[in-house]
Amino acid sequence: MRLKWKTKEALIGYLFASPIILSIIVFTIYPIFAAFYYSFTDYNPLNARNLEVTFNPQESLEFHLGFFQNEVKSIDEIKDYFDLMTFIKSDVGINLDTKKENIIKDYFDTNKLLKDFIAGKLNKEMKISDFMSIYLKKGSSAFKHYIPNFLGLENFKKMFKDQYFKISLFNAFFYSIIVVPVQTFLAIVLAVAANSKIKGIKFFKATFFIPAITSSAAISMIFWMIYSRPGILNRLLSIFGFQPIAWLENPNTALPAIMIMNIWTTAGYFMVTFLAGLQDIPTSIYEAARIDGASPSKIFWRITVPMLRPQILFVMIMGTIGCMQVFDQIYFLIKNMRNITISYYIYKNAFEYGNMGYASALALVLFAIILFITILQRKFIHEEY
CATH class of the missing domain: 1.10.3720.10 (MetI-like)
Known part of the structure; x- marks a missing residue:
């Protein structure tokens, strides 16, 4: 069915106005709704890209343990020097809240990490989100994307x-x-x-x-x-x-x-x-x-x-x-x-x-x-x- 002239005229008008409409949506309307949403959260822009940062797990572990990878022969030599929460917070550089701390305490596979370290499998750059998905048995979704905590009216x-x-x-x-x-x-x-x-x-x-x-x-x-x-x-x-x-x-x-x-x-x-x-x-x-x-x-x-x-x-x-x-x-x-x-x-x-x-x-x-x-x-x- 052929479109009526008025409908065609309206469509052409919206087509020409679309750059301005999109600009208003992206730069005016969206920021207003985003600010409204963020006002009820603990959103921190410094943490938003935190999980996308790349690091070398082997170098971080060497710095944390005080041993070079080629010096370690078994897990028993280094397990007493390894503190999981300090490593995640200070050496990997993840800002943790109570929920994420509990996930790490319950599901992080420390033995697998230390075994891979001894085997020399960690000498490569990887994203923090990828690192957490490898060594978390469960709950890795909490570390894939940054989601601010909802605080209500706090x-x-x-x-x-x-x-x-x-x-x-x-x-x-x-x-x-x-x-x-x-x-x-x-x-x-x-x-x-x-x-x-x-x-x-x-x-x-x-x-x-x-x-x-x-x-x-x-x-x-x-x-x-x-x-x-x-x-x-x-x-x-x-x-x-x-x-x-x-x-x-x-x-x-x-x-x-x-x-x-x-x-x-x-x-x-x-x-x-x-x-x-x-x-x-x-x-x-x-x-x-x-x-x-x-x-x-x-x-x-x-x-x-x-x-x-x-x-x-x-x-x-x-x-x-x-x-x-x-x-x-x-x-x-x-x-x-x-x-x-x-x-x-x-x-x-x-x-x-x-x-x-x-x-x-x-x-x-x-x-x-x-x-x-x-x-x-x-x-x-x-x-x-």
Whole structure:
């Protein structure tokens, strides 16, 4: 049966869109579900490839026993020097939990291993998973692929006892509460200034927007030089008799210093959003207000700001998401744990501590918080005036 034209058109459309659909599935949807799953486990990325590592069993046994293979004639000579659990953990390099330890104690064929060692059969490279499948009488499936242990809600319970989780979450909230309103208001002011009909306005537009397109790493390094003890800021303050301050090393000043930098870099970016909104406001409204004798301040607060409500909502939502997820500036400039944010703490758990399961739980909590704040913003800040 011939396909209808609409069906053909839909199939062709999906065919052309398939690269984008697959990219979204692989790089967006799958990571979300994976993070949700890992948040209930003790997943450790350092252990994920552990069983695929190759090693030489003979060399490992020689190192463990203190004997070369050609020196040993019988098992009785070496059995007193062989400790199974130490060999598996330290010399083979397998991270064991209680379940796997019990499997090894019950089913590992030590005699076969030592006989093969004496016979010279172990002088070859092999994967750890293959080695375990050869010498385990039963339960070798537990060592074929890495499967994290299911912990249930343990990762989430752990947060209530984790002081750094509380500190990092408080810092993220504090950061957002200060930065979002200030950067939003400053972006509106910059947009109003950029929308003015004055000479050289194109130069000022470009100047305001440059920080938004500059590398975050480069900006962080520039501000590191500004905030350092011999930096420009301390030199300027020394003129007025102030002593040099280590702005980024002092926990009381480090986070506010980062806030100032973030406001400076993002206000110009959001200025473009408000500039587009200003150009949609009919000039007749401003002309009528001026004829009625309205002052510039009243025009700004009674006309400009209310008419920009859709843009304000968008900027506040995007600004909140960005501030709650702030990472790069903290990573580059903060050197103490009292000023870390939740995104940086997720990074440390995942890639420095190897606690990917706990990091996934933290990420899930952060996602829930951002979603809740976004819903509240949409509920209490209406787009229409």
